[in-house]
Amino acid sequence: MNTSHDECSNSRESNMTDSIPYGHSVGNATVAIDPVALVVTECITVTSAMRKHARWAHSSIASILGSSSGHRQPPSDVRTGGSERNRASSKVDLIDDNGTLTSRWGLRGKKGQSMQDNPLMSAFAKLRADLKHCKDVQNFDTPSLLQPFLQVIRSSSTTAPITSLALIAITKMLAYKIINPQSPNFSYGMQLLASTVTHCRFEGDNSASDEVVFLRILKIMEDMICGPSGEVLGDQSVCEMMECALSICCHLRMSEVLRRSAEISMVTMCQSIFSRLKAMEFEHRGSTGTLDQEVDQADMDKAKIDSNPNGEHGPGAMQQSRSSMSLEVPGVNGGERLSTDASASQLDLSKVPEDEQAVEIRPYGLPSIRELFRVLADLLDPHDRQRTDTLRVMALRIVNVALEVAGPSIANHPSLASLAKDTLCRNLFQLVRSENIAILHESLRVAGTLLATCRGVLKLQQELFLSYVVACLHPRVPIPDEPGVDSALYQGVPQAPALVKPQPAAGIASGRSTPVPVRDRQRLGMEGGSRKPDAREAMVESVGGLVRIPSFMVELFVNYDCEIDRSDLCSDMVGLLSRNAFPDSATWSTTNVPPLCLDSLLGYVQWIADRLEDEPRTEGLLEKEKLREQRNKKKVIIKGATKFNESPKAGIAFLASKGIIEDPNDAHSVTGFLKGTTRIDKKVLGEFISKRGNEAVLDAFLGQFDFRDMRIDEALRELLNTFRLPGESQLIERIVTVFCEKYYNAAQPEHVADQDAVYVLTYATIMLNTDQHNPNVKAQNRMSQEAFSKNLRGVNAGKDFDPVYLQEIYEAIRDREIVLPEEHDNKHAFEHAWKELLIKTQTASDLIICETNIYDADMFAATWRPIVATLNYVFVSATEDAVFQRVILGYQQAAAIAAKYGVSECLDHIIQSLARISGLATEHPPDTSLNTEVQASGKSIMVSKFAVDFGRDNKAELATLVLFRIINGNEDAIRDGWTQIVRIMVNLFVNSLIPTSFTSISRDLDLPPIPLQSPAQVIERNDKAHEGGLFSAFTSYVSSVMNDEPPEPNDQEIEATLCTVDCINACRFEEILGNVSELPVDSLKSLTMSLLSHLPENESPRVISVKPEIPAPTPLRGNGTKLSQNAEPPVYDPAVVYVLELATILALRDEETIAALGSDVADALQTVTREADRLHPVALSRTVFYLLSLLRASNDHKYIRTPVVLHAISSFKQDTLKQCALPILKGIYGCISGPAELKKEMAGSPDFWAVMQTLHPHAEAAPLVLQIVEAVAEGPNAAITADNYDSAVQLLNAFATAGSIGARHEQQREQGLRRAQQAEKEPKPKKQDAVIRASAALTIVSKLASRVPALIQHSQLETEEAWRAYWSPVFRCLATQCVNPYREIRNQAFTSLQRCLQSPQLASPEHTEWTNIFGEVLFPLIAQLLKPEVYQTDPAGMSETRVHAAQLLCKIFLHYLVLLSDWEGELELWVKILDLMDRLMNSGQNDTLVEAVPESLKNVLLVMSSGGYLVPPSSDDQQVRSTHQQQLWSETWTRLERFLPELMPELFPDVKMEVRSSPAPAPAPASNAASDNSSGGGDGGGEVDAAQPEPGADGAEATLDTRDAAPAADAETEADGEAA
DSSP: OOHHHHHHHHHHHHHHHHHOTTOEEETTEEESSOHHHHHHHHHHHHHHHHHTSGGGGGGHHHHHHOSOOSOOOOHHHHSOTTOOOOHHHHHOOOOSTTTHHHHHTTOTTSTTSOGGGOHHHHHHHHHHHHHHTOSOGGGSOHHHHHHHHHHHHHOTTSBHHHHHHHHHHHHHHHHTTSSOTTSTTHHHHHHHHHHHHHTOOEEOOSSHHHHHHHHHHHHHHHHHHHSGGGGTOOHHHHHHHHHHHHHHHHOTTSOHHHHHHHHHHHHHHHHHHHHHHHHHHHHTTTOSSOHHHHSOHHHHHHOOOOOOTTSTTSHHHHEEOTTOSEEEEOOTTSOOOEEEETTTTOOOGGGOOGGGSOOOOOOOOHHHHHHHHHHHHHTTOTTOTTSOHHHHHHHHHHHHHHHHHHHHHHHHSHHHHHHIIIIIHHHHHHHTTOSOHHHHHHHHHHHHHHHHHHGGGOHHHHHHHHHHHHHHHSOOSOOOOOTTOOGGGGTTOOSSOTTSOOOOOTTOOOOTTOOHHHHHHHHTTOOOOOOOHHHHHHHHHHHHHHHTSTTHHHHHIIIIITSTTSOOHHHHHHHHHHHHTSGGGGGTSOTTHHHHHHHHHHHHHHHHHHTTTSOOOOTTSOOHHHHHHHHHHHHHHHHHHHHHHHOHHHHHHHHHHTTSSSOTTOHHHHHHHHHHOSOSOHHHHHHHHTSTTOHHHHHHHHTTOOOTTOOHHHHHHHHHTTSOOOSSHHHHHHHHHHHHHHHHHHHOOTTOOSHHHHHHHHHHHHHHHHHHHOTTSOGGGSOOHHHHHHHTTTTBTTBOOOHHHHHHHHHHHHHSOOOOGGGSOHHHHHHHHHHHHHHHHHHSOOOOOOOSSTTHHHHHHHHHHHHHHHHHHHHHHOOSHHHHHHHHHHHHHHHHHHHHHTOHHHHHHHHHHHHHHHTOOOSSOOOOTTOEEEEETTEEEEEOHHHHHHHTOHHHHHHHHHHHHHHTTOGGGOSTTHHHHHHHHHHHHHTTOSOSOOTTTOOOSOOOOOOOOOOSEEEEOTTOTTOOOHHHHHHHHHHHHHTTOOOOOOHHHHHHHHHHHHHHHHTTHHHHHHHHTTOOHHHHHHHHHHHHHTSOOSSSOOOOOOOOSSOOOOOBOTTSOBOOOOOOOOOOOHHHHHHHHHHHHHHTSSHHHHHHHHHHHHHHHHHHHTTGGGSOHHHHHHHHHHHHHHHHHTTTTOSSOHHHHHHHHHTSOHHHHHHTHHHHHHHHHHHHTSOHHHHHHHHTOHHHHHHHHHHTTSTTTHHHHHHHHHHHHSSTTOOOOHHHHHHHHHHHHHHHHHETTHHHHHHHHHHHHTSHHHHHHOOOOOOOHHHHHHHHHHHHHHHHHHTHHHHHHHSOSOHHHHHHHHHHHHHHHHHHHTTOSSHHHHHHHHHHHHHHHTOTTTOOTTOSGGGHIIIIIIHHHHHHHTSHHHHHHSHHHHHHHHHHHHHHHHHHHHHTHHHHHTSTTHHHHHHHHHHHHHHHHTSOOOHHHHHHHHHHHHHHHHHHHHTTSSOOOOSSSOSOOOHHHHHHHHHHHHHHHHHOTTHHHHHOTTSOHHHHTSOOOOOOOHHHHHHHHHHHSSSOOSOOOTTSOOTTOSSOEOOOOOTTOOOHHHHHHHHHHHHO
């Protein structure tokens, strides 16, 4: 009070100095008048009032004149340097010059004529005389200056107004700093002043003036303690002043205003006194010992305060009756009082005792502070009937101030801490049970302050208090069901705290399974009963104040929840706040309780959230792992104790299995646990240890007690505090027998002779206990001490027990029952249990202060359930925006904590709860059959029942926003919550509320957005906004019904849908998807499994019933009724596609996800594809594409088998496969473009080529099929092998055949070109796609042919087999395309065929397989060309083709003439060629062929002749020809003579006719030639039927550019030149 006050005073006085020119400065104060004059004025004021009193009326002259004005030595000169002069001479020096002056004038002894006759008046006269010679009051002796006023205050002959004036004067001198620390003997003066005001005496008349005196006294004491004088007061002075102030506070006869004023002063003084503790700690900080050690015990004992209001320093002692004949002036130190005759009104100062002399006083410190704290704590005793509740309320307020000022310092000083631990807590915790609401409020406030400041040393006391509060406040009723609120939302709120004793079954009072804290509270009489609503609210406020301490809940968790023998206070506190935050708690408390509890609960969450980013502090704290071990061990022990209470054997076995009991067969191990834990039911324990067969356990159990130096009743009491005696006498006897042995051996009692005597005395004590405390026994019938002694006569080894010994036992049992602590009545229970608690505090560790966040994770994991349940309930039931804001913040903070500390279960629960509240996570997808697309203002929205219902529910929208805000950024911590999120995503997707593609997170899947069901109708609303009216609405409704369409959505439904769209857009779904795409694998695993769990079961696939775009007509019976349709097409379910696509994208993210997620996704995809017949083609095609994409990416992991996938695809029905063509082909192409190994594996599968063959005829699929084949056939990693070569060529041949579609357009164009007028106008038409593909296919075939030699070389086949495997398919293909109706394709095929036939690697002298190019390629080709139907496909071009074929045949024959010459089938081959030429000449074609054939033959004949193969016969017979040459010549001449008779004579004019016509050996028939050809050339047996087309020569489409095709004639000319 009084630093700021002094500053203000200084400021005011400074201003006064500035404004008053002649101000006087005294120390730090300035007064407007001379300080000496001020003191003199005060003296005159007091004496003036005294003169008006009848007692001093005769002294008026002396008091006015005062002493002589002669020079006197100032008092400051007399009292210097610690002078030991008698204090009487320094107080009042009435005698000058040894007293001779006054006696000389004869004034002594005459009434009214001597100042000595009026000691009070004379003192003022002497002071005035001394002040006349004082130049500076600063140098005046302080005790001398105060002495006259102090005598007035001490004198019981003065009245209240006079005493009041003296007090005012002293107050002024202190306030104006006339007396200040620089004044001489200031310390001693303050000691005198303190003693005087506490020993004030005056004549009281119970008027208001009496109370004014007390107010003045309080003011002076307050100024002294709070001002500079407080630094010089001693412990005794402070104690006296506190005793005085407390007496005024407690004096009930005083007015309420005075007592309240005294209380205010007391509070102010206590603030200063206890603040001194901090200063003392600061001064002592360098010392090695504690303050308590430095203070002598004698000094501690001297500091005493009597709290009795009628004590020595109380108002009653100060007020003296007017009839009193004596007055006492108390000594400074409480010594003997000086007596005077009241009628004389004189004070004999000569009798002032010697100990009044000034001594050095140490400033007050720990002794007075401790004594004050003790008195304040004692004032709280609820059993003290002398003190009222009003006094206790006052004391509580003062204690609260003391704790607020110096709580931590009190805890640091053992002497003060011991008072706080014992007296203060004992009284305080009993006051908490008071029904007086004022007492309750103040005691709760003090308890809160005490725990907030001193909880470090109040571990067990805090547990006791909080356990009681929890027991009082936690309701025992279940949470009522709220209409419209899902009860699953608030599951997790405890119905009762863990420390509450469960209700016993009917007829059973064993108390089994009772946790220890319950017993503690029962012993203390603090079991929470029914408290009034106001009391409950006060307790809730107290709890809220504690929870607002940032580290409080963490400390509860660490010090209690994680300690084995302590209760789960943190969990119980959270459960208490959670349960009382429910609105129904207002029914048994007040309406303020639910919001108060909610605020405290959210404050608890807030503190944890605020510490999330703090640096963890671990110095001096327990390790988290060790704490977890303790907590787990605690759970095991609780479970084991519960099992033991139900079945001791099972409980011991369980505890042994968990390592709590080392050896279940070792009695010491078992009893060590049983005695060490308080969670065992004591009745069960008593029965167990006394049971037959457990003798070793009983012996070991009792062996753990130390009975030394105990009387037998004390030993028995300690023993029976641990278990209850069983009911059977036999069991009791066992226990008593072992007890007697243990006790006798340990205690060796001198009053007991032997063990038998102990046995008898024990039973007698037990019987006495029962007799004395049995409620059914009347008091007069109870056993007396004599009867007790009589019953024990002669049993002490034949002698009697010592009567004093028996009397002590009797009185102890009579006064205090031996009973289980929980069975005490309240009074005795509290006393006994408090003593036990104090004993425990000696061994219990101090409470660990946890200003850290390292335990937050474990604490939150243990307490989140009731928090989230409360948030859910309040969110659903709230109506005010402020409540919503707090709850939403609570959700976000709880989610942030859960995500930070990896408490996924909490985050999942929050997500599930909000999803349930939002209504979006329906288990079954909503019906979309009535969805209507509305296009309004250039914007298209899908109006659905789902969107409309959601848009009308504001709370659902808010829950959704909160949900997605929580999800966003916390995706990596979500586990099971993904199930609800996936449901929401699917429901939003099928109702067109979120994007239908995942391009924002992945572009790996080259597919269009997932198609949704077509809306039932599409409505344009642009021009209908203002149309209305009942008739138009009715018309719209009727028309929609008649058309079997849903009615148009109204404006309200559209508005609700727009609200839904805005809400979903605000959820930032795309941002969440982006976060999901970057999640770690563990989190993605949870999401993926949730996605896959959303797939329908195989047995009953989930589908969405929708209206088809075009309803299929239903057949009608004859009578008009509809026929049932058994076969329904599969219904498209876009949800399945959505789920599979997202799962595939997640699995394909990177190598890590492919390895971790790919297998599960692949299994799901394959499972879906196995149900192909039940899937819509869109879903099936995309599913296969996903599977193929995963196959490509996972080729290294082998959890997908390529043959299995391809076989599954090829097993689809033809129609199904065609409908799914494009996505499937895209997937296959992706695989082909992937790893070379996968490419070869796919290309080697027959199913692969089967799929290609099935899909290539379709225009949409054909380009991709060709692209796939090209990828397989070409490139550095071409996958063509002997196994798939034929299949590839066949497929290419089919493509080329399909190009024949261009022939019709080609022929039509030629017809048009014949019209000159159209020829100029008609541009060249664009080639058809089929034609382009045909040309490309032939190009690929040509490239394949160019690679045949390399393929043969790398193959493991024999030469003949390799030739047939690689060359034959190419030749068959090209030969087939040489008769293609489309001219460009034909020409390209001829060019390619010619190139292939002329390949250097085609023929080899090592084998004759190559000769099949004639019998299997060229001959069948010409035979095909000779067919009329082939000719008719392109009459204009086929003739040219025949010419090319004839020329090609001749050219190839000449090309291989050398090799053929060594072949035995040469003659037959040549004969066949001539026959074909004959047929060509006679085919009836135009002149081109007639000219071309002879020319070709002419070239051949010339080459054969020049090469010596065709040798004409010579006329001189000198030339010898071989038989072969003769036959060749003869056959040539004969064959040509049939169709070209002039050719041979023209070429061989020198051959004579007779020679020409000479007979030659008959050639083999054509059939034989063919046979020979077959025998010499492999497996082409049988005659070549030129009229029979090759297999696979028809039914194909192809186009190819024929720019490279050279004219046949040019090719022939070149070949002729080479042969020549």
